[in-house]
Amino acid sequence: MRMAELSRRTGVPVPTIKYYLREGLLLPGERTSPNQAFYDDSHVRRLKMIRALAEVGGLPIAKVRDVLDAVDSPESPFDVLGKVQHSIEPPSIDGEGEHWDKAREHVLQVLEPRGWKIDLADPPARTLVAALAMLYELDREDLVGLVERYADAAEHVAEVDVAKVTRGRGLEDVIEGVVIGTVLGEKMFGALRRLAHQYVTAKVLGVDPNASWQRE
C-alpha cells in the first residue's frame, strides 16, 4: 500500500509517519520509484505499536525506539523485560543522609524476605527508594508501610501478567506482550487505582460521587 493508505489504516497522519521514518522507528517501505514506496502489514502493525507506546503509554520517541529495538532483537523474554524496564524508567533522583539510608534499608527488609532479588542500582529499585526517602523527609512514616501492602498486590498482578503473556502464540507474541504489558499495563493499573480511589473514598466518607465533581 502507499503511504496515504498506511495513514488511513492506522489513523497516523502522513507527516507523523514521515517523522517516524526519519527517526528510524519505522523501516522504509519498498521503493517503487524515486518518490514512491510500498508499505505492507508489518508497517501497519509497527505503527500501531508506536502509537500505543507513544500516545497512550506516554513514552518519548527516543524511548519508543529503545523499546522497539528490544522487540526486534531476538532475545529471551527475561532479557527483553530487563531492557524494556531500563528504557522506560524515568531517571530517579539519588540522595544521601538518614532518610535515604532508611529508605534503602526498608526496601531490602521488605522485599528480600519475599525472595525478590533486589539490586539497589536497578532502575525500579531506585524509584522505590526515592519515593520512600520523600516520605521519610516529609515525616510521613505513617505511609511507609504501604510498601508491604503494595508488594503483595504487585506480586499478584505480576503473576497474572506473566501467566497471560507467556501464553502468547510464539516467541514474537510473548516479547510483544512483555512490552505491551509493561507499558500499557502500567497505564491501565494506574487508571484503575484512581477509579478505585474515587469509589472507596466515596464509600468511606459517605459521599455520593454523582452529586460531586465527577458530573460537573
Add this chain to the structure above:
Amino acid sequence: MRMAELSRRTGVPVPTIKYYLREGLLLPGERTSPNQAFYDDSHVRRLKMIRALAEVGGLPIAKVRDVLDAVDSPESPFDVLGKVQHSIEPPSIDGEGEHWDKAREHVLQVLEPRGWKIDLADPPARTLVAALAMLYELDREDLVGLVERYADAAEHVAEVDVAKVTRGRGLEDVIEGVVIGTVLGEKMFGALRRLAHQYVTAKVLGVDPNASWQRE
C-alpha cells in the same frame, strides 16, 4: 532563616528556590530588607512537597502548582482527590470506531457491576479506555481480561490507601496524604510491579536473575 539556610535544610539549590518563588509555588518569605527575606518551617515543608511531587513524582511544575492549590484550599478530601486526579492525569487520546466502542463497553461492563461509578469523560476512565482500545487495535484481545484482574488488585490497594490516609492527624494531614498517596503511591506501585515482574518472570522461566542483566 535566610534563603541559604532554607536551601541547606531542604537540599534544593538557591536558584531553584528562586524559580519556585517566581512561579508562585512557594510563598514569599517575610521581607526584612529590600534584598533579604526570612523563611520559616512552612517554607521548608512546602519545598519538600514540591521536591517530592516534581523530582520523584515527575509532575511538571504547572501541575505541581495545581496540586498544591488543591492542598491549600480547604475542601473535603473527596473534592481534593478529584482535583488532584484531574491535575495529574496526562491528556489521553480519544478515538472513534469499532475498537474504541469495544473498549468503552468493556470498561463499563467490568467496573459498573463492582459498584464503581464510571463517567467515561473522567480522566482516569479515558486513560483506561485508550489503553484498551490499543489492545484491540493490536489484536491482543488475550490481554483485555487484565482489566478484571487489575480491578480486584486496584480496589484492594485503594482500600489500603484510603485506610492509611484517613487515619491522618487532622484534615490538613489527610489532604496532604491524598496528594502524596496519589502521586508517590503510583510511583511506588509501578516500581514494585516491575520488580515483581523480574521475580515472577525469573521464577516461571527458571532464570537466575543474578546471572543476567541485573548484575551487568
